[in-house]
């Protein structure tokens with residue numbers, strides 16, 4: 001079996017995924033997101049960008065919970081960031097963090113042209129120290145409506161320990177890639193597990209998924225969209 005990270009769906013049918021995109025997602029995808037997706041396609045890390053159907057889901061969730069104050073961990077060129085910025089009201093805010101400003105700046109002109117850059121407070125650097133800094137201030141606890149975590153998978157549990165304090169009761173956390181290319185159920189000799197990064201992160205993703213399943217502070221919904229997203233609604 002060829003090692004292929006490009007199929008963004010666990011449907012195992014490219015035709016069915018294409019059908020969903022063409023009949024539901026693409027006709028409604030804002031022009032700026034189309035542009036950002038096209039720009040990202042040419043970038044070497046393009047496989048990292050949030051797929052369009054997952055973006056559509058995020059957008060709807062953000063509007064349903066009337067999100068205004070959010071955090072994004074893992075920006076890359078900004079597909080999920082722009083999706084979030086478009087879904088928030090004019091005075092909405094996103095605290096966005098990534099260790100790489102260069103990729104963010106690639107997408108920034110499109111974000112600016114879309115008229116939503118004023119909602120974004122981008123911080124370059126590792127996310128953990130920033131989260132630690134945030135939770136030191138009592139005013140930040142429960143202050144966020146939505147947090148999207150899409151960065152280093154081996155830190156997801158560390159992120160959860162902090163993010164759970166920052167999101168409000170009734171607010172939402174989305175953890176991306178929780179099916180980890182399907183390898184959460186793959187045998188050890190699966191071709192994808194020949195890739196060092198996939199192999200390295202798999203035990204962390206497995207441990208993380210187990211921890212979320214028994215965390216009494218959240219209600220979860222593990223969705224098989226994109227590479228798997230686990231939605232956590234904080235309940236206490």
Ligand SMILES: C[S@@+](CC[C@H](N)C(=O)[O-])C[C@H]1O[C@@H](n2cnc3c(N)ncnc32)[C@H](O)[C@@H]1O
Pocket residue numbers: 048049050073074075076077078079080081097098099100103125126127128150151152
């Ligand atoms: C999967 S990509 C994010 C994709 C993005 N959400 C999108 O829709 O295009 C993961 C990003 O996490 C960033 N990252 C990795 N480790 C990080 C860390 N410790 N702190 C902050 N960002 C990190 C990487 O630089 C990369 O841009």
